Amino acid sequence: xxxxxxQSIFHPSEIVALIQYKFLKSSPIHVIPxxxxxxIRCYEFLNKTSRSFAAxxxxxxxxxxxxxxxxxxxxxxxxxxxxxxxxxxxKKEPLLRDFHKTIxxxxxxxxxxxxxxxxxxxxxxxxxxxxxxxxxxxxxQNVIADIADKMGNGMADYAKDAAxxxxxxxxxxxxxxxxxxxxxxxxxxxxxxxxxxxxxKPELAKETELSNLMGLFLQKTNIIRDYLEDLLVxxxxxxxxxxxxxxxxxxxxxxxxxxxxxxxxxxxxxxNALQHAPECLTYMNKIQNKSIFSFCAIPQVxxxxxxxxxxxxxxxxxxxxKIRKGETVKLILKCTNIYEVANIFRYYSKVIIQKNxxxxxxxMKISVACGKIEQWCQTNLPDIDSYSSSQQDNNxxxxxxxxxxxxxxxxxxxxxxxxxxxxxxxxxxLDVFD
Amino acid sequence: MVENxxxxxxxxxxxxxxxxxxxxxxxxxxxxxxxxxxxxDKEIKHYxxxxxxxxxxxxxxxxxxxxxxxHTASPPHDGKSEGLFWEVNVEGTKNVIxxxxxxxxxxxxxxxxxxxxxxxxxxxxNTDETAPYPEKHMNVYNETKAAGEKLVLEANGRNGLLTCAxxxxxxxGPNDRQAIPGFIKVMEQGQTxxxxxxxxxxxxxTYVENCAYAHILAVDKLSVENxxxxxxxxxxxxxxxxxxxxxxxxWAQFNHYPPYILKFPSxxxxxxxxxxxxxxxxxxxxxxxxxxxxxxxxxxRYFNINKxxxxxxxxxxxxxxxxxxxACQPVLNSLxxx
Numbered sequence: 001x002x003x004x005x006x007q008s009i010f011h012p013s014e015i016v017a018l019i020q021y022k023f024l025k026s027s028p029i030h031v032i033p034x035x036x037x038x039x040i041r042c043y044e045f046l047n048k049t050s051r052s053f054a055a056x057x058x059x060x061x062x063x064x065x066x067x068x069x070x071x072x073x074x075x076x077x078x079x080x081x082x083x084x085x086x087x088x089x090x091k092k093e094p095l096l097r098d099f100h101k102t103i104x105x106x107x108x109x110x111x112x113x114x115x116x117x118x119x120x121x122x123x124x125x126x127x128x129x130x131x132x133x134x135x136x137x138x139x140x141q142n143v144i145a146d147i148a149d150k151m152g153n154g155m156a157d158y159a160k161d162a163a164x165x166x167x168x169x170x171x172x173x174x175x176x177x178x179x180x181x182x183x184x185x186x187x188x189x190x191x192x193x194x195x196x197x198x199x200x201k202p203e204l205a206k207e208t209e210l211s212n213l214m215g216l217f218l219q220k221t222n223i224i225r226d227y228l229e230d231l232l233v234x235x236x237x238x239x240x241x242x243x244x245x246x247x248x249x250x251x252x253x254x255x256x257x258x259x260x261x262x263x264x265x266x267x268x269x270x271x272n273a274l275q276h277a278p279e280c281l282t283y284m285n286k287i288q289n290k291s292i293f294s295f296c297a298i299p300q301v302x303x304x305x306x307x308x309x310x311x312x313x314x315x316x317x318x319x320x321x322k323i324r325k326g327e328t329v330k331l332i333l334k335c336t337n338i339y340e341v342a343n344i345f346r347y348y349s350k351v352i353i354q355k356n357x358x359x360x361x362x363x364m365k366i367s368v369a370c371g372k373i374e375q376w377c378q379t380n381l382p383d384i385d386s387y388s389s390s391q392q393d394n395n396x397x398x399x400x401x402x403x404x405x406x407x408x409x410x411x412x413x414x415x416x417x418x419x420x421x422x423x424x425x426x427x428x429x430l431d432v433f434d
Numbered sequence: 435m436v437e438n439x440x441x442x443x444x445x446x447x448x449x450x451x452x453x454x455x456x457x458x459x460x461x462x463x464x465x466x467x468x469x470x471x472x473x474x475d476k477e478i479k480h481y482x483x484x485x486x487x488x489x490x491x492x493x494x495x496x497x498x499x500x501x502x503x504x505h506t507a508s509p510p511h512d513g514k515s516e517g518l519f520w521e522v523n524v525e526g527t528k529n530v531i532x533x534x535x536x537x538x539x540x541x542x543x544x545x546x547x548x549x550x551x552x553x554x555x556x557x558x559x560n561t562d563e564t565a566p567y568p569e570k571h572m573n574v575y576n577e578t579k580a581a582g583e584k585l586v587l588e589a590n591g592r593n594g595l596l597t598c599a600x601x602x603x604x605x606x607g608p609n610d611r612q613a614i615p616g617f618i619k620v621m622e623q624g625q626t627x628x629x630x631x632x633x634x635x636x637x638x639x640t641y642v643e644n645c646a647y648a649h650i651l652a653v654d655k656l657s658v659e660n661x662x663x664x665x666x667x668x669x670x671x672x673x674x675x676x677x678x679x680x681x682x683x684x685w686a687q688f689n690h691y692p693p694y695i696l697k698f699p700s701x702x703x704x705x706x707x708x709x710x711x712x713x714x715x716x717x718x719x720x721x722x723x724x725x726x727x728x729x730x731x732x733x734x735r736y737f738n739i740n741k742x743x744x745x746x747x748x749x750x751x752x753x754x755x756x757x758x759x760x761a762c763q764p765v766l767n768s769l770x771x772x
Contacts, residue, residue, distance in 0.1 A: 350634050358682035359691055364755040367675040367683075371636050371736075375674055378560035379738055385559075 004325035012399035014326030021329040030058065030065070038128040042069060045129070049076050049119050056298050061291045064197040066132065067140040068295075071189060073122065073129045074103055074148055080123055082155040086114035089159055096156040100149035103133050139196045147189035154181030168236025168250070172272070175239040176216065179223075183215030190296075199289040210283040213276045214296065220273035221303040224266070227253075227316055242268050253317050262317050267362045270311050274352070274369045277304065277345060278376040285338050285380055297335040301344045305331060308348035312355045339387040342377045349373045437541070437653075438463040440500040442485065442530065443507030445472040447610055448545060448602075451646035452504055453478065465498045467491060468507070485526030492533040502541040504649050505530055505586075510612060511547075511575040523578035524585070531589045541596050542586060543652045548603035548638075548668055548737060550580035555729060557635075562738040563666055583666060590664035596656045599666040600648055603737060607642030607757070608764045617684040618765065626685055627692040629678050630703040631732030636674035638736040641757030644750040645669055651746045660745065667742040671754045674736035683755065687762035688769075703728035 008014035032040050046069050047054045057068050081087065081095050091112075095102075102108055107127050113120035122129070133141060158164055158178070169175050188211045195205035223230070223237040230237060236250050243250050245268075246261040253262035280300055287293045305323050315321050334340045349370040356366050377384050439456055443449040444466030450473065456464050457477060464478040467490075471480055479498060483490030485507055494500070507526065509518050527544070534542055551565045552558060554572030558565075571577035583599045590597040606613035620626060648669040655662050682692070707725040714721035742748040752760070 353633065353676050353679070356679070357691075358679075358686040363686070364675070364679065364683050364758075367679040368673040368754065370676070371674040374636055375560055375736070375738070379740075382560075 007324045008326030010400065011324070011326060012403055014324065014330050016399075017330035017333055018326050021333060030062075038131045039066070041125065041128045042073060042132050045073055045076075045122050045125075049073070049122060052299065052302075056295045059291055060295055061199060061289065063199055064193060064292065067136055067144075067193050067197065068190065070129060070133050070136060070140075071144050071147070071193060074099075074133065074144055075151065075186065076119060077123055077126055077129065078148060078152055078155065080113060080117060080119045081110075082159065084113050084117050086117075087112065092159055093156045096152040096159070099152040100145045103130055103145060103148060106130060106134065137196070140193060143189055143192040143196060146192075147185050151181055151185050154185070167240060169239045171241045172239050175220075175237075175241075175272070178237065179216045179219040180212055183219035184212035185215070187211035187213075187215035194287075194289070194292055199292060200287065204286060207283065207286065210279055210286075213279040214283050214300070217273060217276040217280050218299050218303050220269075220276075221306050224269045224273065224310055225306055225316065225321060228318065228320060238265075238269060242272070259314055263312055263314055264361050266313070266316060267311060267360050267366065270307050270352075271362045271365050271369060273303075274307060274366065275372075277349075277369070278372050281338075281342060281345060281373070281376050281380070284341060287338075290336070293337070294335050297341045298332055301331045301335055301341060302328065304345050304348045308351040308355075311352050312360075339381060339384060342381055342384060343387075345373050346377055436463070437461075437502040438465070438498055438500050439653075440465045440467060440495065440498065440503045442467045442491070442503060442505040443545075444468055444478075444480075445470060446506055446508075447607070448605060448642060448645055448649070449504070449506040451607070451642050452506065452649050455643075455646050455650050463498075465494065465500065467494050485529060486521040488529040488532065491526075491529050492536065495533045495537050495539060500537070500539055502543075502653050503530065503534065503539055504543045504545075504653055506545040506649070508545070508579065511549075512612065516574045519574050519578040523575075523582045527582040527585050531585060531592075531595075534595050535589070535593045538593060539595060541653055541656045542589070542598075543649055543656065544583060544586040544597065544599045545649070546583040546586075546599040546601045546666065547576070547579045548601045548670070549576045550583055550601060552576060552735075554726070555733075557734040558736065559734045560736060560738045561668070563668060563741050587664055587666065596658065596663040598652055598656060598662060598664065600645075600652060600669050600742075601666055602640045602645045602648070602669040603735070604637070604639040604670070605642055605645050606639060607761050610642065610761065613639075614684065614761050614765065617681055618688075620681070621685050621688065621690055626681070626690065627694055627696050629695050629697045630728055631677070631700045632697070633676045633678040635677050635732055635734045636736045637677045637680065637734070638670035638672075638674050639680060639754060639757075640670050641750070641752045641754070641761070643752050644671060644757075647751050648742065648746065648748050651748055655746050662745050665741075665745070667746060667748075668737040668739050669742055669748065670737050670739055671750050671757065672739050672743075673750075673754050675754065677731055680754070680758070683758050684762060687758060687766065700728055700732040703732070 004018055005015055008018065032043065034040070043058070046057060050072065053072060057065065057072065060068055078096065078099050081092060081099070087095075108130055109126050110123040113123060133144065136144075158181070163170065169178050188208050191207060191211040192205045194200040195202050227238065231251055238250060243253075243265050246265045247253060247258065252258055253265065284293065284297055284300065287296055302323065305327065309323055310316055310321060313321055331344060334344060352366065353370050356363060360366070381387075439461060441449050441453050441456075441464070444453045445468040449466070449468070453464060453466060453473075457475065465481065466478055467481045467483060467485075469482065469484060471482055474480075481490075481494040483494065485491055495503075505527065507522060509515070509522055530542070533539070549572065550567060551561060552572055553568035553570060556568075567580050571580060586597045586599050589595055604613065648667070652662070652667070657663060685691070704725055707723050707728050710721050710723045711725065739748070
């Protein structure tokens with residue numbers, strides 16, 4: 001908390017948000033009766049395995065919360081198998097391909113993950129997830145199993161793909177397909193769960209392309225941000241089709257002398273993600289339930305804020321660049337309706353416009369992508385400019401100045417009091433020497 | 435269906451592109467009417483005449499048994515003579531309509547302008563065809579274009595004539611005499627580092643080939659059944675961009691990148707422009723920097739072109755970036771040759 005407050009010192013409205021978030025959090029975490037041990041364990045796993053999703057999942061309405069939690073844990077289980085390089089492919093492939101059947105096997109557990117696999121405990125106790133899965137409505141089970149089937153087979157195909165294992169993602173088309181398997185399918189599954197719960201219209205489940213793009217926008221942003229983390233464990237998700245225009249090896253961007261190329265390539269990657277923004281807004285504009293809206297919108301606004309932060313930012317190649325905690329919290333608190341979210345998208349698209357410059361190879365394409373966000377807002381929310389935020393946007397400079405004057409005054413008071421004290425003490429000291 | 439096409443203003447900037455597109459797709463009956471002749475193609479008939487003279491245009495329509503007209507003629511909008519605007523844009527258009535009705539022409543597509551809805555100071559934010567004409571037009575050019583457009587749309591249905599009006603915004607292209615030269619002038623005067631406003635205002639542009647293509651679509655699609663007739667359509671490249679970004683893209687074609695950018699708030703721009711206008715009023719010289727130019731650079735001016743997309747099937751053929759490249763190429767060539 002202290003570091004977060006300190007990072008936001010020049011953004012006092014974030015300090016207000018941080019304090020609001022810390023002390024005024026409205027809805028309490030839902031209490032699960034103590035006899036439902038498996039469910040309690042599942043939510044413990046949720047909190048352990050996911051940094052970002054645990055909080056938003058737990059804010060969901062009762063009709064949908066458990067289903068999304070189990071969906072998340074099933075996919076996390078799948079991911080833990082795929083991720084583990086210590087499992088030989090002959091063993092891994094059937095595990096992945098059959099995972100959608102495994103989740104119906106009461107009592108199934110798995111303890112053959114390597115000791116370093118961070119979520120290995122989830123699979124060691126996977127029987128509790130299966131128990132809760134089988135307790136869900138049949139229709140929820142079908143959606144979860146269907147996505148686990150598609151994702152498991154997709155992952156197995158990648159695990160066997162020699163070219164992918166050697167070089168990473170090749171073309172832009174491959175990039176979209178890879179992101180579809182690991183994130184787009186999650187979006188498609190979630191839309192089905194929302195419709196099944198009755199909280200959203202049945203038509204939402206049919207918006208598979210928009211749901212897919214919701215996932216792609218998040219996944220691509222993560223892949224751009226995690227360049228360094230992934231490279232250090234030799235995983236290459238940036239499509240070769242993009243970076244090969246600038247360097248012979250993806251790792252070259254880190255070398256001195258490649259700064260310009262690195263930043264140019266970065267904007268190509270960011271443009272690739274940014275183009276999905278209008279479709280993501282279209283999807284969110286269809287959501288009716290408040291808790292589902294926040295659940296969908298929070299990761300999306302984080303993504304656009306992250307893209308704006310990464311644009312033209314060479315640090316991506318040498319450290320992990322992340323948005324400030326204060327900024328995150330401020331965004332979370334704002335994600336209440338489509339007008340707020342659209343305005344956040346507009347805000348960050350203008351941040352990108354201000355950083356853009358005509359020497360960038362994607363200069364005009366990025367301009368056009370930002371224009372599309374603006375035009376989406378004006379077309380779909382024609383009264384957006386007369387919408388006034390429920391949460392007053394604090395004027396950072398004014399608060400900063402007031403804070404500065406107050407603290408200067410306080411410092412002076414302290415100094416004044418201490419001075420008196422010092423003088424007195426000083427005299428005493430002098431007296432001794434006399 | 436085979437049409438006998440007449441392109442009025444076919445030697446002009448947009449008109450010439452329309453003519454070339456028609457030639458390219460193998461049309462066999464193309465006639466051009468213009469006040470001057472700049473192009474001499476074997477396959478087209480050329481009539482030289484004055485649009486404000488009824489006999490000139492009616493003769494041409496009657497003799498060539500014209501069935502479809504694309505009327506692109508207009509004096510350039512930075513022209514000085516107000517009388518000429520009324521003569522060509524209003525009286526000339528009236529003559530065209532009367533001749534169409536008399537000789538049973540079936541289709542008339544009129545090149546209007548997006549500025550017919552512009553009052554000179556309001557922002558145009560995602561404006562569509564439901565926007566009314568302003569009570570007071572910004573200048574005579576806009577006023578006469580609007581008057582011509584109204585005449586054309588009102589004539590829809592007279593003696594079987596089908597009409598529509600296209601409203602392009604910010605037409606530019608190779609050898610244009612209005613858009614690109616203005617940007618180049620700023621570059622030559624070394625003023626590219628000055629930015630008025632915050633560059634967060636979006637502006638639409640139209641590459642000339644897209645504009646011509648919309649005319650072809652309109653003349654092909656015009657019918658009562660598909661609700662295309664009697665209507666106006668905004669035509670743009672469909673990709674609004676921040677104002678200064680397009681300027682900088684054009685300068686970048688000449689390998690010119692502002693070394694740094696000095697940003698002035700638009701209020702400051704207005705003060706300077708007012709002083710400049712005052713100075714020019716006293717000295718009697720043409721002001722180089724005006725309040726209109728400040729507004730031009732700092733306000734939103736873009737359109738929703740979904741009506742053209744849905745009813746005419748319009749989708750730009752050439753994107754903005756490619757359009758700018760093509761538009762600057764002739765200038766680059768002439769620079770290299772000198």
